[in-house]
Amino acid sequence: MNKLLELRNVTLKYQTPNDEITAIENLSFNCNDGDFVSLIGPSGCGKTTVLSLLAGLITPSSGSILFDGERLSKSNDNLGYMLQKDHLFPWRTIEKNVFLPLEIKKINTQENREYAISLLEKYGLKEFKKRYPDQLSGGMRQRAALIRTLSSKPKLLLLDEPFSALDYQTRLSVCDDVYRIIKAERKTAVLVTHDISEAISMSDKIIVLTNRPAQVKSILYPKLVGDSPLSRRESKEFGTWFEKVWKELH
C-alpha cells in the first residue's frame, strides 16, 4: 500500500526561559493510505505535539516528515484537524461552520459548498444546518465538527482526543459515528488518545510512545472481528489486546 505519511528521525526541541526541552526524539513511523492509526502513550509524553508537527503548525528541529512522498509544507490543504471540543463558532449556523475551512482556504465555491451540504445530509444533520451549535446535542456537535473537518476534502485527518469531552454513553456512539464516516469517506486518520479501549476498537495500527522525549516503544496491529468500534469491543480477542497494550504502556 501507498505510504501517505512518513516520519524519519523526527526530533523536536523547544525553548523556555528556564530550559531547553526535548519533547520528541528520533521518532519514526509510517502511515499507509486508508489506515486508521492511533498514537497512545503516558500523559504528557508529547502526543499532541506529534499532531501539531503533522499539522504543520510547528516544524521539527531535525528529521523530516513526508506527506505523499513530499516534505510537509506549512500550508498543507490535505489535512483536517479535529480537537477535543467541537469548537463550533456559536455565532455561525452549523452550515456556516462547516463552510469555514472553505472560506479560510479560499475555495468557497458553489461546488464545494454543495459537497459540504451533501455530507451534512448524508450524516443526519440535514434538518440542523440552519440551527446554531447551542441547539444541538454534544454528539451531534462533534459530528458537525467532523464534517467541518471533511468539507475541504483532506486526505489525512488528525484527531486529538476528539471524544474525551463527551460523557461515556455519547462517547461510544460518537466514536462509532466518526469511525463509520471516516471509513465511508475513505480517509486516513491519526488518532491521539490515552484511552486503550478506544485505540483498540478503532485502529488498524497502534503506535505506543514512551515517556518524554517521545519515541516509538512498539507498534501493534490489532486484528479484531467486527466492522464497527462497538462490535469490536464485544469481540472475544478484545480483552487479550487490551492486556497487550496495557503491558506496553506500563
Added chain:
Amino acid sequence: MKNKNQLSRDRILYLRKIKRDNVLVWTMRFALLIIIVGVWEVLATFNIIDSFISSSPSRIAKTIKELFVENNLLKHIGVTMYETVVGFLIAVILGYFIALLLWWSERIRRILEPYIVVLNSLPKIALGPIIIVWFGSGSKAIIFMAVLIGIIVAIMTMLNGFLSTDKNKILLLKSMGANKIQILIKLVIPGSLPTLISMLKISVGMAWVGSIMGEYLVSRAGLGYLIVYGGQVFKLDLVMASTVVLCVLATFMYAMVALLERFIIKFKMK
C-alpha cells in the same frame, strides 16, 4: 406536545406568578419615586427643611420651565449632548482600533504596557490646566477631556476581550492554514462582540463623567456649566434642576446603547 390553549394548571399558576412579580416590582419602583418626591415636597412646604439649600420638587419643576422659556435650556442640553456624544464616539472608535493594534503585536503591547498603566491610574482631571492652555475654553477642550477619560477603559476592556479568544479555536483556524487577518476577521472580532457591547455601556458613563467634568473646568454653556454656575451664585434650584435633566439624558443615552445591543443580538440570531 400540549396545545397552547391547554396549559396545565401549574403552568398557568407559574405564568401568573411571574406576571404578578413584574407588576409588583414596577409598582414599587414608582411608589418609591413618589414617596421620595412627596416627602421632599412636604418637608419643604412645612419648612422642616430649608428649601433654599435643599430646593424642592415643585421649585425644580418651576426652574426647569423657566430655563426652558428664558434661558434656552435646549441650547445647554445640545452643547452637553454634542460634547458627550462626540467624546464617546472618538473614545470608542479610537479605543477599539488601538486595542486591535495591541492585540496584533505582542511587542507593541509589551512596550506600551507601563504607559497605559500610568495613564489609567492618573486622575485625568489633573490634566485640566494643560488642556485649557492647549485647547482653549470651548467644546474642544471638553471633548478632549471626555476622550481622555473614556479611551483608556475602552482600550483595556476591548484588549481583554480580544486576548481571551479561545486558544484552541485559534489553533483550529491555523490548522486550516488561516493567516492572522483571517483569524482576526473570522474569530477574534465576532467572538468579542459581547465585550464590545459591555465596553459601549461602560463608555457611555465615562463620556458623561468626562464632559461634565470638562464643563466644570471650562465652559460658557452646557449642563455642567449650569450646575457650577448655580453652585457659585447659590441657586440650588438651578443645580438640582440641571441635575434632574442630566439624569434623564444619561438614562436616555444608556437606553440607546441597550437598544443597539438588542438589535445586534437579533441580527446575529436572525
